[in-house]
Amino acid sequence: MRIATLLLLLPLLLPACSARDSAVAEDGRERLVGLRADDLRLCAGVPNLTAQSAGGEFWTYDRTPPAAGVSAPVPVIGGSLSVSAGSTCRVTFQLVDGKVTRIGYSAASDLPMSQNSACAPVVQGCLRLVDQERVSRE
Template structure:
């Protein structure tokens, strides 16, 4: 029964990490407003999609990180018990006059309280540069 108990103990850790990453994504939504287009390209990379409209430019980044999880045999039921977390994310930055004005997330996650956790890697590098005063949102 120990492997099953260990798996059940890992679930809160996966949820905690995902909740932390979701908070990073939400932090980015606020702190990256005003970031210049060149700085965004520097820290987030080249977007997967771009579009223009009367509302400005839209840069979209898609992220599909590998699912995190563990699997161990549970002899009582003769199979295995698996705890995993899969998620995807699409981040869209709206730019007006070359600056970020809004950030939207479209994400899906298998874990509670981690809706935007897969979006964290897109904004994490930008937040790091802001924290190090290497780029400054205006």
């Protein structure tokens, strides 16, 4: 009976993790402003796309993480429980004079309250380096 209860509660865990990742992405939107271009390349990698305009330089990162999912038999129900969530993200950093000035997210998620959750991996490494004071925002 405990396993059945656990499996029934499992669908609640995926949205909680996604909400946490969405909060990380939002935190990055504020805390990475001022990051130098070299530090951004160090922690986020080489962008998928770059563009220049009068407003500055734009670096874009596209991410499609693998869908999270669980499939397990539930004898009480007599079938199987399958929960999955798919999401995609595009993060665009605007750089002026070699420093991040703005960050924009264009994301889609199948889970409620997790709009930018797929964007978290792009900014997580940078946030970690900022927290460890290995890079600085100017």
